[in-house]
Amino acid sequence: MKDIDIYSAIYDIVDENMNSAGQKLRISKELVLSTTTVKPGKVDILKLSRERNNETFVKKAYIFMLNRQIDSYAVKAWKPQYKLPPDEFQHNVVTTIKGSQEFFNNQVRMYNNIYSENNSFGGSLAGIGRPAGIPVSERLLKVYRKMPPFMKNAAKKLLGGRR
Amino acid sequence: MKIYMDLSTIMSVDFITGIQRVVREITVRMIKHTEHEFYLLLYSCKNNCFLRLSNERFLDYFLEGKGEKGRILTPEKIGYRDIPSGAIFFELDGVWNSPLKRSYLFPILKQNGVKIVTQVYDLIPLTEPQFCHENTCANFMVYVGANLKYADLIITSAQTTIDVLNSLTDRIGLDRKKATVVGLSSDFSKKNDSNGSVDPAVEKIAEGSKYLLMLGTIEPRKNHALVIDALESGLAKAGVKAIFAGRIGWNVKELEKRIKTHPLYNKSLFFVEKPDDATVDYLYKHAFAVAFPTFNEGFGLPMIEAFMRGTPVIASDIPVLHEVAGDYADYFDPHSKEDLIRCVNELLSSEEKYAAKKARLKEYVPYTWDEAAEDMLKAVESVNKDVKTVPADIKVKQLVCLTARNDDMLATLPFIEEFMPFITEMVLCCPDKNVEELKARYKGRLELKFLTDSQILDGKPLPEDHSTRNYFLRCLAMRNPLIDDVFIMTDDDYRPLRTLTVSDFVEDGRYKAFYCYDLNEWRGTYNNPTSFDNCMKKSRKFLKDNGYPTMMYSSHQMQMIDKRIFNEMTAKFPAIISSGCCEWCTYFNYGVGTYPDMFKPVPYVTMGWPGARSDWDVFVQPTEFLFENHYSCLYEEGRVFEGLREDFHENVAEENQLKIMRFTAELQKQMESRQVYKAYCDSYWLQYREMPSFALITGGTNNGIAMCAPLYFQARHNGWTSLPFVVDRKIIDVIGSKKIELSHWFTDDAGHPITPTGRMYIDLNDLDFLLPVKSPDVPERCKFNMRVLLEDKNMAADVSIPADIT
Numbered sequence: 001m002k003d004i005d006i007y008s009a010i011y012d013i014v015d016e017n018m019n020s021a022g023q024k025l026r027i028s029k030e031l032v033l034s035t036t037t038v039k040p041g042k043v044d045i046l047k048l049s050r051e052r053n054n055e056t057f058v059k060k061a062y063i064f065m066l067n068r069q070i071d072s073y074a075v076k077a078w079k080p081q082y083k084l085p086p087d088e089f090q091h092n093v094v095t096t097i098k099g100s101q102e103f104f105n106n107q108v109r110m111y112n113n114i115y116s117e118n119n120s121f122g123g124s125l126a127g128i129g130r131p132a133g134i135p136v137s138e139r140l141l142k143v144y145r146k147m148p149p150f151m152k153n154a155a156k157k158l159l160g161g162r163r
Numbered sequence: 164m165k166i167y168m169d170l171s172t173i174m175s176v177d178f179i180t181g182i183q184r185v186v187r188e189i190t191v192r193m194i195k196h197t198e199h200e201f202y203l204l205l206y207s208c209k210n211n212c213f214l215r216l217s218n219e220r221f222l223d224y225f226l227e228g229k230g231e232k233g234r235i236l237t238p239e240k241i242g243y244r245d246i247p248s249g250a251i252f253f254e255l256d257g258v259w260n261s262p263l264k265r266s267y268l269f270p271i272l273k274q275n276g277v278k279i280v281t282q283v284y285d286l287i288p289l290t291e292p293q294f295c296h297e298n299t300c301a302n303f304m305v306y307v308g309a310n311l312k313y314a315d316l317i318i319t320s321a322q323t324t325i326d327v328l329n330s331l332t333d334r335i336g337l338d339r340k341k342a343t344v345v346g347l348s349s350d351f352s353k354k355n356d357s358n359g360s361v362d363p364a365v366e367k368i369a370e371g372s373k374y375l376l377m378l379g380t381i382e383p384r385k386n387h388a389l390v391i392d393a394l395e396s397g398l399a400k401a402g403v404k405a406i407f408a409g410r411i412g413w414n415v416k417e418l419e420k421r422i423k424t425h426p427l428y429n430k431s432l433f434f435v436e437k438p439d440d441a442t443v444d445y446l447y448k449h450a451f452a453v454a455f456p457t458f459n460e461g462f463g464l465p466m467i468e469a470f471m472r473g474t475p476v477i478a479s480d481i482p483v484l485h486e487v488a489g490d491y492a493d494y495f496d497p498h499s500k501e502d503l504i505r506c507v508n509e510l511l512s513s514e515e516k517y518a519a520k521k522a523r524l525k526e527y528v529p530y531t532w533d534e535a536a537e538d539m540l541k542a543v544e545s546v547n548k549d550v551k552t553v554p555a556d557i558k559v560k561q562l563v564c565l566t567a568r569n570d571d572m573l574a575t576l577p578f579i580e581e582f583m584p585f586i587t588e589m590v591l592c593c594p595d596k597n598v599e600e601l602k603a604r605y606k607g608r609l610e611l612k613f614l615t616d617s618q619i620l621d622g623k624p625l626p627e628d629h630s631t632r633n634y635f636l637r638c639l640a641m642r643n644p645l646i647d648d649v650f651i652m653t654d655d656d657y658r659p660l661r662t663l664t665v666s667d668f669v670e671d672g673r674y675k676a677f678y679c680y681d682l683n684e685w686r687g688t689y690n691n692p693t694s695f696d697n698c699m700k701k702s703r704k705f706l707k708d709n710g711y712p713t714m715m716y717s718s719h720q721m722q723m724i725d726k727r728i729f730n731e732m733t734a735k736f737p738a739i740i741s742s743g744c745c746e747w748c749t750y751f752n753y754g755v756g757t758y759p760d761m762f763k764p765v766p767y768v769t770m771g772w773p774g775a776r777s778d779w780d781v782f783v784q785p786t787e788f789l790f791e792n793h794y795s796c797l798y799e800e801g802r803v804f805e806g807l808r809e810d811f812h813e814n815v816a817e818e819n820q821l822k823i824m825r826f827t828a829e830l831q832k833q834m835e836s837r838q839v840y841k842a843y844c845d846s847y848w849l850q851y852r853e854m855p856s857f858a859l860i861t862g863g864t865n866n867g868i869a870m871c872a873p874l875y876f877q878a879r880h881n882g883w884t885s886l887p888f889v890v891d892r893k894i895i896d897v898i899g900s901k902k903i904e905l906s907h908w909f910t911d912d913a914g915h916p917i918t919p920t921g922r923m924y925i926d927l928n929d930l931d932f933l934l935p936v937k938s939p940d941v942p943e944r945c946k947f948n949m950r951v952l953l954e955d956k957n958m959a960a961d962v963s964i965p966a967d968i969t
Contacts, residue, residue, distance in 0.1 A: 001337060002708060003266065007308040009335040014292050014304055021293040025300070032301050036266035036308075041211035046858055046871075046889055067208075067262035069298045087862060098852060106262070107209035110853040112871065112889055114860050118851045120872040120962045 007036050027069060030056070035063050045094055046112035054082045054089045065097045067106055091115040164547060165250040166193075167202045167241075167277075169263075170216065172256045174205050174232065178410065178437070180380065181464065182257040182284055185347055189255060191226040192536030194218050199540075205236060206263045215239035243268055248276035248763045249671065253543050254310075255282050259302045265309035274681065274712035274752075276759045278315045278546045282539075283307075285461025286327050287384065294384035294458065296413045311335070312710065315546045317342040318539065320462040323483040345539045346487075348532040349468040361445040368433050369449045374404040375507065376450035376474075378443065378465045381419065382412035386456040386479070391421065391432065392500040398507060399431040405454070408435040408446055447472045452510055455479060456497045463487045470527045475520050477506045491527060550760035552672030559665050559723065561647045562609075563590045565636055566655040569600050575658050575793070577811035580607050582659035586651070590614060592640045614640055630698035631743035638733050638740040641726045652746075653721040656793040660770065660819045667789060668723035673763040676751040677722055679772065680715035680782040682706070686932050687779070702748040705739060715782075716751040718767035719792035725761075728754050770826045771797060776833045777935045780885035784834065788823050803829050836882030836938075839969060843877035857934070858889040859905075859951055859960060861897045868897060868951065870962040876947045877967045878938040885933040895927050898953055902926060907949045909939050909966060917945060942968050 011029045018025040043064040051057040058078045062070040081089055094115045097103050113119065173179075173186045194201040203221055204213035216235045223229040246252060252272055258265075269279060288295040288303035295303070310317065311332060317340045319325050325342045332339050368374075375398075379385055390405050398405075411419055422434055438446065447453070453469035455478040466476045466488045478484045479497035493509065495502040510517050562579060566572045572591065579586060588610045591601065595615040605611060616625065619639045626632045640646060651668065668675055682703035687696035699715065706713045716722070732753040733740055739749060755762045766783045771792035773779050798804045803825050807818055847855045855873030862869070878884045888905075908920040917939050925932075939945065945968060950961035 001312075001335075001710065003270075003308070003312055003710070006312055006335060006337065007266070007305060010289065010304045010308050010311075010331075013331070013334065014289050014300060017290060018292045021291065023293050025292065025297070027297050027301050032304055035264060035301065036305050038262075038264055038267065040206075040263045040267060041208055044889075046856075046860065046891060050892065069301055104852070109848055111887075112856040112858045113853045114858065114862075114871050116851070116853055118853065118874055119856075120870060120874075120964065 004033060004036065007033055028056075028059075031059055031063065031069070034060055038064060038067070040067075041107065042109050042111060044111045046114055048094075049090055049114060052086045054084065054086060057086070057090055058093050061093050061097060065094075065106075065108055065110070066100075066102055067108070164198075164544065165200045165202065165247065166543065167204060167213075167246050167250055167252045168255055169204045169206060169213065169252075169258055169261070170221075170256050171204070171206045171261055171263075172258055174216070174235070180409070184464070185282075185284075186256045187225045188348070188532040189536045189539055191222055192533060193540055194222065196540060202241065204241060206258075206261055207240075208262055210240055212243065212245075213241040215241055243271045244275060246272060246275060246277050248673075248765070249278075249547075249760075251278045251280055251543060251546060253280045253282075254314075255539075257284065259306035260299065264302075264305055265313075266305050269309045269313035270712070273313055273756065273759075274714050275764050276755050276762060278759065279310075279313055280316045280318065280543050280546055281310050281314045282318045282320075283310070283324060283328065283461075284320065285324055285459070286331065287459050287461070289331070290327060291384065291459055294382070307331075311337055311340065314340060316340075316542065318345050318542050319343075320345065320347045321483050321486050323486055324461060343542050343545075345535060345542055346530045347462050347464060347467070348530050348535045349464060349471055360441060362435070362438065362442045365435055365438065365442050365446065368404075368406065368435075369446060372404050373402060373451040373511075374406050374433075374449075375452055375454040375477075376446050376469075377405065377407045377409075377454050377456075378446065378468075379409045380412040381407060381409055381415050383414055383418075384458050386458055386497055387418060388421070389456045389497060389500055389503055390454055391425065393503045393507070394427055394431055396500055397504055399427055401508075401511065403451070403507060403511070404431045404433065406433045406435060406446060406450075408438045408443065410437050444472070447474055450474050452477050452507070454503070455484065455492075456495070456503060457481075457484075458497055460484060466492060467529065470524050471529050473521050473524045475510060475517070475524065477503070477510070491524065547760070551758060552760055553669055553674055553725075555672060557649060557665065557669060559647075559649055559651060559668070560586060561588045561590060561650040562586050562653055562721070563592065563640070563646055563650050563724075564653045564655055565592045565633060565640070567594055567597065568655055569593075569597050569604070571793075572601065572655040573604055574810060575655055576605060576607055576609065578658040578815070580609060581811070581815070582662050584662070585665055588612060590646055590650075592616075592619060592636060612645055614643055614645055619643070626741060626743070628743055629694045630745065631741065634698075634739075634744055634746050635741055637746045638729075641729050641733070646726060648727055649723065649725050651721050652724045654719070657719060657721050657769075658791045658793055659721070660788055660791055660823065661816065663789060668721075670763055670765075673761055674723050674725065674754070676714075676716055676755060676762045676764045677718045677720060677767040677769075678714040678716050678751070678764055678783070679718040679767040679769070682713040682715050682748065684782060685715060692926065698743055698745050699748070701742060702744040705736075705742065705744050705749060706752050709736070711752045711756040714748070714752060714755075714764060715745075716747040717745050718747070718769050719772040720767060720769040720790035722747065722751070724750065725754075728758065728761075731757075770823060775802075776829060776836075776883045777937070780837075780933055781830070781833060784830065788826070791819075791822065832882060836879045836884055839877065839879040839882070840884050840886075846877075847873060847875075856889070857886055857949070858891065859894060859903075860891040861893045868894065868953070868958055868960045870949055870951065870960040872949065872962040872964055875965045875967065877969065878936065880938055880942045880968045881940045882938050884936045884938065886936050888932055888934040890925060890927060890930040892930055898958070903951055903953060905934070905949065905951050907934070907936060907947070909968075910946045910948060910963070911943075912945070914946075917943075938966075939968050944968070 011032050015025045048060060048064055051060055059070050062068060173183045176183060179187060201218060203216035203218060205216055207214045215237050217237050220230055220235040224232055224235055272279060288300045292300045322344050328342060329339050377387060377390060381387060387407055394405055422428060425432055447469055452475045453465055455466055455476060457479050460483050463484050466478060469476045470491055476492040478488060478492045478494055480494040493506050495506040590612045592614045595617050598613050598615060619636055626635050682699055685699050703713055729750050755764055766786055768785050768787055768789040769792050770788040771794055774794045774797055798809050804822055807822060844854055858871040860869055860871050903925050904922060905925050906920050906922045908916050909918040911917050945966050946963050947966035948963045952959045
């Protein structure tokens with residue numbers, strides 16, 4: 001039997017026992033199963049960002065970035081932002097958790113942080129999608145470098161702003 | 164025997180109750196057994212490994228009460244893969260909330276053939292989740308799941324827990340786990356436990372009063388409310404008091420409020436928060452009775468602690484408490500205050516009866532911690548007893564080789580003759596047309612035996628794919644009586660480098676299983692998947708689907724095979740024969756998983772795998788070289804073996820030493836490049852709290868593409884860096900094609916290229932791979948450029964970052 005099937009079966013049993021006690025298991029099966037894939041000390045933000053449901057994303061972010069389930073205070077704090085576009089919401093969650101003392105203490109290493117201001121495009125996904133320029137030769141570049149600024153701007157506009 | 168114990172929880176909490184007490188009492192006794200090597204561990208998130216604790220300082224602190232807890236830690240790091248084959252990982256501490264999930268750790272331990280023994284205190288978070296914090300419940304599900312899958316032995320403190328465990332495995336459809344009961348004790352070992360001074364306030368409450376004592380953490384499961392109900396309903400009027408002693412636990416705010424605002428509070432109802440051991444001892448000794456109205460327990464230590472002090476116990480009428488306390492306790496329904504009152508009234512009704520009950524408790528023979536620790540150790544040792552091993556005097560004379568290349572085979576045979584004197588027979592599995600030529604050309608001492616394709620296939624069609632064909636042929640050949648039960652399997656280009664004996668293949672009664680990678684980590688040949696890569700992927704899937712370890716044993720060297728185990732595997736999984744899996748990976752992982760005492764996974768000993776530094780990133784560094792994986796191209800000009808001879812000659816032994824030195828130097832360069840890259844990652848992480856990462860992503864309103872890169876890059880000059888590169892899966896939707904071109908190059912400050920452009924066509928089926936980057940020949944500050952261009956889509960993503968070439 002696959003590992004994931006064992007965890008899944010255990011969840012079902014616990015869920016049933018909780019229902020028998022007249023209560024409801026608040027943590028979803030998806031979140032419990034996601035904890036089984038946590039690599040200690042590592043979190044890949046690009047993979048995490050594939051979760052496009054804001055509520056689920058923040059719960060997963062706590063599991064992967066802080067090694068724990070989200071607490072009720074955090075749920076209350078994030079709830080007003082659930083309606084934001086996913087990229088904006090994810091940016092806020094990742095940046096906030098990254099800046100927390102708890103994240104610092106846990107020493108989890110963050111990979112592929114597409115929301116980081118320290119990456120090549122400054123973490124603003126909205127800026128992606130500029131058109132590509134026409135590849136130009138080194139000779140043309142030399143000419144370009146000698147141009148006055150207004151001509152450079154015109155050339156950039158014409159060629160799409162890329163080398 | 165090496166026994167590893169993760170004691171992260173007891174090392175991180177500032178209280179010693181319940182499980183922590185058991186961990187302390189058992190550990191301080193066990194580690195005195197010098198016939199075993201005990202490795203006490205603490206999980207370090209920062210280092211992503213274990214840190215070793217000092218056994219001596221652990222004893223000083225936890226047994227003698229000397230020293231500081233922080234000083235128990237040593238700087239010795241122990242990686243998960245460092246725990247060796249044949250060792251036991253003994254889970255005594257309650258580590259389900261650890262960030263190091265057992266769903267991650269246990270498969271790694273099993274890949275190494277480590278045995279896992281776990282003390283399961285109870286299964287309450289599964290059976291009665293309403294009494295536990297949901298975080299605990301979630302973590303416990305994963306913890307128990309990993310144990311059901313991977314543990315070799317479960318130890319519990321009561322048969323009742325084993326019964327629950329069995330019903331759980333039955334329901335899930337798993338085989339029942341091997342399980343045994345080791346009881347717990349209550350005698351104190353820490354010198355100061357009962358010698359301190361008792362809290363005078365407590366003495367004042369307890370003196371001359373008849374009180375029911377409830378000792379332990381205040382939590383819903385312990386059912387303190389029932390005792391308050393009983394006080395309200397008559398017990399208080401009858402002159403009975405109740406003392407709750409312990410710490411405030413989870414989800415008891417309402418109860419805490421009820422206690423502290425109750426009209427009987429500090430009159431008949433008392434709460435002693437975090438009592439010290441002397442006070443606990445005093446409270447036990449002077450109690451009228453210990454009340455234990457719990458809804459469920461793993462053992463019920465407070466009952467034993469009460470008996471040992473001659474104090475009667477009234478307890479919940481549940482199976483586990485009957486099992487532990489027998490007829491020494493009186494029982495009541497934990498849902499009925501009336502029944503609890505009845506029970507107390509019976510004790511109150513007759514002083515003679517009460518005195519007789521106390522007198523009988525003097526007969527109670529406690530199970531001591533010494534006995535518990537001895538029994539626990541015996542249970543742990545039992546997993547390595549009466550196990551099937553490889554006979555010490557095993558005789559092996561046969562080499563079996565699958566070959567279609569006569570020249571290569573004939574070139575390799577002299578090396579075998581020279582360096583493997585115990586081999587007298589060679590079985591060649593080859594195409595029919597090869598036989599006559601081999602017979603004619605070979606004049607050596609080995610007896611050649613042939614199994615031709617037509618003999619092996621017996622009319623079955625031969626698969627076209629290289630890996631599938633090899634596996635198919637080997638599986639069928641393995642059934643032929645010509646092949647010995649135990650033999651050495653090889654390929655026509657695996658050459659021994661020095662004299663070998665059987666002991667190079669068998670150690671400690673176990674077949675050595677030489678691994679070179681973890682299939683889960685294998686990224687293939689730099690985004691250029693070959694038949695070999697696909698074969699590895701198929702093998703990983705087969706092994707994972709069937710719950711076996713996933714190490715890569717295709718180490719391109721000779722390995723010893725027990726064909727009975729191989730045939731057992733193919734009989735169990737008949738479809739595997741034509742699946743295109745890897746014979747080495749499937750056989751050894753099946754063996755390690757099924758017969759862990761017959762196999763010893765060890766790092767591989769092959770020179771020339773990989774052949775070149777840029778081929779793929781080394782996962783495990785060979786500790787020595789016993790074989791050469793022969794590549795002719797490595798003898799060409801500019802390559803590592805330039806000027807050396809490929810063929811067998813009389814000075815081959817000396818020349819092999821030279822080859823090893825050259826190859827080691829080459830490997831060392833790769834390791835140095837890796838070290839520079841690792842230091843760069845560490846320093847970047849310290850600076851920005853994130854790892855330098857390279858990724859091609861998509862986003863924005865236009866659904867464009869962009870390169871996500873760090874602010875700067877560092878590499879060793881004239882080295883190859885295996886740069887992890889990730890492509891966002893959404894890219895496929897954006898570009899609508901399966902392949903894109905990724906180029907990279909270094910430029911000087913003026914923007915002039917200083918290295919040739921490296922180009923790679925990214926197969927978007929493989930979105931997470933290593934990009935081989937060759938750095939400039941000399942140290943300098945320059946720029947590292949990467950570019951993805953999609954001219955037909957009018958899209959580009961490029962980046963240019965400062966690079967520090969050291």
